[in-house]
Amino acid sequence: MKNLLLFLASLLGLAWLTERVLDFGLSQNFDFKSSAVASGKLRAEALFQGSSRVAMMLDPQIFEQKTGLDTYNLGLNGNSIEHQLALLHLWLQHNPKPKVLFLEISPEYLQQSNLGFYSFYFVHQLREPFFERVVRQKNPELLRASYVPLLKYALYNHTLVPEALAGLGRWLRRGAGEDDLKKGFSPSPFVHFDDTFDRFRALNPGGFVAETDTGKLNGFGRYFRYANAQGLRVVAYEAPLLNEYLRLHRNRAAQLARLDSLCRAEGVPFLHLDTTGLGRDRRYFYNANHLNAQGTDRFTAELGRHFNAIVRPGGKPTQPRSAL
């Protein structure tokens, strides 16, 4: 019995200590964007938010060259608007307001409300009120698990343990900071167009109709209203998609119209880009939804030009483009 008690006491103590170490490790790893935001060390005149289609498809350095605005890429894998809103809260709590806030939106994100939300992003900051709120809503089990030392890390150890270890390593070498990212930008490692789209098309030769989740649409509305209430200037845009893929999406025009109407109602300009025809050429993509490095460079430069020409004071946003 004595041994058992000793074992349980050691387990509890070690688990608590390990959890603190991992929390600290993650807080030092700015590749983990919520850590970077919570550090209060970020400054950006242009702040980009959105899914992996921002994280990997918007190079802040190129955008800075084109616009002269100090830029940070706050894109996060997963297309949940709740991610973006919680991160925006965190940004505004710890860092100065950006001059312009860019949000990448697409009809792609109006479906499957339960997908595209990754709880592991918030594990080490569950006590932040807006993170706690969003996790309580999306994944209450994680909140319950967080009361048992280390269990929250065990649930997501695949991602979080290496990231925390990377953070500790980074802290030991140079202090907190980014390792792989550059101002939040995570360059795509893929170059060649893979076969996922062709497989998808083979399964859907007649195209597909995507459902519209009004909850998601409302989420965008909440995001715009919060940003407006904070006095932020918001610009929405849609990054390029492969045209072959767009042609399969049979109700894209209707979904795009709903986004347009939402943006108009909230007074947010919605840029429809891709005038250089990136979407026509597979060479710029590694799958139907993601540009490769070459495509990203061209697209970021194009977005910068659009911003200068149209959105900056005196300019007007482009008119909604009809769906392809």
Next chain:
Amino acid sequence: MLFNSLNFLVFFPTVVVLHFLLPHRWRWAMLLGASCYFYMAFVPAYILILFATIVIDYFAGLWIENAQGVRRKRLLIISLVSNLGILAFFKYLGFFTENIADLLKAIDLPYPAALATAASNKVFVGVLTLFGQNSVSSYTEAMSILPIGLSFHTFQAMSYTIEVYRGNQRAERHFGIYALYVMFFPQLVAGPIERPQNVLHQFHEKKTFNATRALDGLRWIYWGLFKKMVIADRLSQFVDPVFNDPNPEKYGALATAAATVVFAIQIYCDFSGYSDVAIGTAKVMGYKLMENFRRPYLATNIQVFWSRWHISLSTWFRDYLYIPLGGNRVSRGRRYFNLAVVFLVSGLWHGAAWTYLVWGALHAVFNLGTVALRESGRVRLPERWWADALGMVVTFGLVSFAWIFFRAHSLHDALTLVRTLGTWRGWSVEWNSLEYWTLRTGDPKPPYRMLFSGIGLLLLGLGDYLIEKKRDRLPGPTLRMLRPALYAAMVIFFLLFAVFDSGKQFIYFQF
């Protein structure tokens, strides 16, 4: 029930506590009930199949013991045919019917081919419907819901009647204990395939709780789960992309070779991990199961490999197939033939597919080659370390190559992978393909995980070893403090590095 599930975390301590709380005369009933529950966690109705084989073999054992001469032999044959019949029906009917149908089509008899397929499909689906499997329309759809571990417990049951027939084992009078011999939950679904002489008597013996033995058992369980959940399940992320979708354009020779080697490690950790948990689980309760793996990848030739890999199966084939066929006491040609038969049957035991048959055939070729070389006396390596090292590398290479056929979904896939291995497209292309492969695993920052888990593993293992080795020299209070702290650290390590979210089955469950 899976060993790597939360259910087992509740199930096992409950069984252990009950086992030692109950009086000896009721333990068999509790263990049998627990084993039934364990098995029924997969597909409950299939326990009826197990029950049928248990009833047949129980009575066969009693009757064989009392019979003499031809009648004794006839009873054994009836028992074996019953066991193999069930195995053949559930596991091989589809394979044989489809191949016969293909043969009939090839000789321009499409009508009988279609008839044979339709008829056997109908019988098969009808029987599965009796077991509540209504969603299946053909045997090709049924692979994932077939009785789990069927080949394991069938072979264990057969070893009982054969040993009774040979006079090496007295027939078990107690029906419940015989049923427990077949169904003992630690080794029910993936072995080790036990022999009655080793296990049956243990169920009659009164077991008392022994803390040292229980601790040792828990240590086996820990390392078994470690091999499975920390190593094998992680490695599967590297193996699956290549083997589930063989595509020379995506994964070149280098990536395919790497995935093949990784699979060799994965399957070892997966299967030996299961055996370790089985041995440890039984050990905590005071039962001793046979060793199933003995560092097989350190074997210096393929024959040594087979004396160390899945020992309970290879010795089963040796005792109940190779020796009855004549063993080593026959002419050289016949001996070679016997050896080939054993490996082909071993391949077929693993699964009803050409891939397994080719895997068995490859091992037959490797083994025959080794025997022939040795007997010819042409190749003699000196007894030096480098010769052993060379032997290990060659053996590992051959075994890994054969695993391609074992893991591939079809013969076509396996041949595509083999062709890819033989097509070198230059360093830069191959390197790109290797990079693409590692990226596709979705494993973020693998060097950190590898590095830290490797160091952690080494420290924990070393700590465990040192405490065990120096226990007599360590002062009592220090030892008392060190042990719990070390075990707590082992649990923490496990929580940080095991795969919890996939609930992956053990590879050998499908057999």
